[in-house]
Amino acid sequence: MSHGFETLAIHAGQEPEPRTGSVVPPIYQTSTYAQDAVGAPRLGYEYSRSANPTRDALQECLAALEGGPVGLTFASGLAAEDTLLRTVCRPGDHVVIPDDAYGGTFRLFARVAQQWGLTWTPARISDVDAVRAAVRPGQTKVIWVETPTNPLLGIADIAGLASVAKDIGALLVVDNTFASPYLQQPIALGADVVVHSTTKYVGGHSDVVGGALVAASSGLGEELRYHQNAMGAVNGPFDAWLTLRGVKTLGVRMDRHCDNAERIADYLNGHRAVAEVLYPGLPEHPGHEIAAKQMRRFGGMISFRAAGGAEQAVQICNRAKLFVLAESLGGVESLIEHPGRMTHASAAGSALEVPADLVRLSVGIETADDLLADLEQALG
Helix, strand or coil: CCCCHHHHHHHCCCCCCCCCCCCCCCCCCCCECCEEECCEEHHHCCECCCCCHHHHHHHHHHHHHHCCCEEEEECCHHHHHHHHHHHHCCCCCEEEEECCCCHHHHHHHHHHHHHHCCEEEEECCCCHHHHHHHCCCCCEEEEEEECCCCCCCCCCCHHHHHHHHHHHCCEEEEECCCCHHHHCCHHHHCCCEEEECCCCCCCCCCCCCCEEEEECCHHHHHHHHHHHHHHCCCCCHHHHHHHHHHHCCHHHHHHHHHHHHHHHHHHHHCCCCEEEEECCCCCCCCCHHHHHHHCCCCCCEEEEEECCCHHHHHHHHHHCCCCEECCCCCCCCCEEECCCCCCCHHHCCCCCCCCCCEEEEECCCCCHHHHHHHHHHHHC
16 A cells, blocks of 8 residues: 555654554664574674664655665765765766755865765756766766755756766766655656755754665665665664654645745845845746646745845844854754855855855744744844
């Protein structure tokens, strides 16, 4: 029997614990497991880096939500990204990345992976032809996209880019962090791997750091599982349990994030202190049509450019009160930040440098009128 998203979020991988009947999966806070005989571990559990029942519950749940056969979770989103790259790429390979990628992802490619021989080319992933022009047949192993992108909210045509990747034998990797599996399911559109920073919307409460990969094929999934164990950047059982608790309310939270973001985007769109609003839910957004086709709704992230330039952008961030000045995103509380000096500072001076007048909002689930009042005073 097939089930809806909200049902899977609450039940997938989360059967009542058989010994006591606990309806919530226990926190298996253990490093090792007693074996019945040499080479005969119970249920395959030997050591918690290799496998842990609490982590397994989260991995099974995320795989079900993304529609892939194998889900794997990690200590952070970047740990997931690093494990993926070292699994599917070799020195001399080439990767196409977004020209407005998340600063940490850019740093991983430019400061880490490049050191062991991986080359990369930034491309505007909202333009399928631009991505096609950036690939190097025979050398490009991965087309890496975020959609929506962080922080400029660009939209990638996942199905169109899947076709480009297939033509050259590359993998299409989609960072689905901004959308969450509730709003968008890239595997159904042709992606080979989905990446998440589960710190964000999946966990949803700004109290745990984590990452995840969901593979579209069992073969690739098992390769990734081997490297997950061999490299060891796994999340602990308590972190897995916190994330799993957050997943249960993902659907209802995302609906409220979207409700609030739509109101705020409309408000900002007509404000004298705002030069441009970047939100795919606005009809004038260049990716609106594609987003409407491949997303359930348009998400809780908004960026805007201050009419008064960089100095005003910083002042807006500093004046906000209910919007907390902090990095990260996707929690129940609203956050505001200046990407150029905060989350994307690592891209300064590169082709991926973000505009200095940009402000990014992670719109929470508070009362919308309170959030609008805070923005009104912050915008001056």
